[in-house]
Amino acid sequence: MKLNPIEQTRLKQEVAKKAVEFVKPGMCIGLGTGSTAALFIEELCKRKLSIKAASSSERSTEAARAGGIEVVSMDEIEQLDLTIDSADEVDPKGNLIKGGGGALTREKIVASSSKEVIIIVDESKLVPKLGDFGLPIEILPFGLKATLKRLEKLGYRGHVRKKGEVLYLTDNGNVILDLEPPPYFENPKKHHETLIAQPGVVETGLFFDLPMRILVAYENGEVTWMKE
Ligand code: A5P
Numbered sequence: 001m002k003l004n005p006i007e008q009t010r011l012k013q014e015v016a017k018k019a020v021e022f023v024k025p026g027m028c029i030g031l032g033t034g035s036t037a038a039l040f041i042e043e044l045c046k047r048k049l050s051i052k053a054a055s056s057s058e059r060s061t062e063a064a065r066a067g068g069i070e071v072v073s074m075d076e077i078e079q080l081d082l083t084i085d086s087a088d089e090v091d092p093k094g095n096l097i098k099g100g101g102g103a104l105t106r107e108k109i110v111a112s113s114s115k116e117v118i119i120i121v122d123e124s125k126l127v128p129k130l131g132d133f134g135l136p137i138e139i140l141p142f143g144l145k146a147t148l149k150r151l152e153k154l155g156y157r158g159h160v161r162k163k164g165e166v167l168y169l170t171d172n173g174n175v176i177l178d179l180e181p182p183p184y185f186e187n188p189k190k191h192h193e194t195l196i197a198q199p200g201v202v203e204t205g206l207f208f209d210l211p212m213r214i215l216v217a218y219e220n221g222e223v224t225w226m227k228e
Contacts, residue, residue: 003124007219009035011122012086015217016040019084019120025050028077030110031064032085033057033103036120040084045069054080054113056106058171074109083114087207088133090125090226094214095188099136099205102161102170108203117212123219126226130188130206131181134158137195138202139175141167147200148177154194155182174202 003011016039023029023044031041033056041060044051045067053071055061061071085107089097096119098104111117135158139147144160151158158179161168168176185191188206195204214226 001124001126003122003219008122008124011124011217011219012036012039014223015120015122015215016043018217018223019118019215020044020047022082022084022118023047023049023051027051027081028072028079029053030080030083030085030114030117031055031060031071032083032107032110033060034086034101036086036122037084038063040120041067041069052077054110056085056110057101057103060103074113077113080110080114081116083111083117085111085117085119087119087121087125088205089127089130090119090121090214091127091130094212094226095130096207096212097130097133097135097185097205098207099138099176100133102136102168102176104136104205105138105170105172105174105203108207111207111210111212115211117210119212119214120217121214122217126216129184129186131184134181135179135185135191136161136205137177137179138170138172139177140200140202141169141173141175143200144175147198150198150200151177151179151195154198156195172202
């Protein structure tokens with residue numbers, strides 16, 4: 001379901017506001033990346049809660065620190081209490097495609113280190129099958145051509161992400177390959193396992209088997225948990 005950009009931003013704001021209610025003083029929070037996560041961080045800063053955060057990108061770190069949140073490195077924490085992040089697509093089982101903002105690897109590390117993960121989305125992100133968005137994967141720049149060739153042999157084609165004329169580099173100094181869906185990622189686990197087994201592939205934007213709940217803002221004004 002397509003939404004016009006103004007309406008979509010309104011829904012992102014609604015779900016971000018709701019998500020802040022789950023953050024309690026003393027918690028250690030994982031911060032996602034992207035426009036929805038940025039709105040959540042903005043709301044979180046307004047609350048002036050005494051919390052710590054670990055962040056999935058330089059962008060989110062900067063925004064949180066500017067708003068007075070103490071951001072610590074992942075190595076300073078044992079486990080995060082709660083991670084709040086968004087997604088590019090959510091299927092009916094709660095599997096996700098992430099990485100539109102290029103932070104998928106750090107996002108997966110942060111989410112995997114969290115007792116609980118709340119994914120906040122506007123209803124346009126809900127899809128019957130994952131794939132229309134494409135699939136961002138993070139790749140080492142070393143041997144890029146060889147990695148692309150190997151992936152192509154396995155049937156995965158895509159475009160190396162660019163920022164203007166130059167390669168887009170992640171916070172980890174790696175490249176993002178935006179894969180075309182074949183045509184859908186109906187079995188996300190299988191695709192993830194095939195892709196991650198290839199030398200040079202750092203991480204995929206397929207998220208599954210994590211302690212995630214999906215909070216959705218709908219056009220009719222409801223903000224509620226996604227039901228299977
Ligand atoms: C960042 O790498 C992504 O995983 C984002 O979480 C995802 O792309 C959602 O982004 P928006 O909130 O900007 O739609």
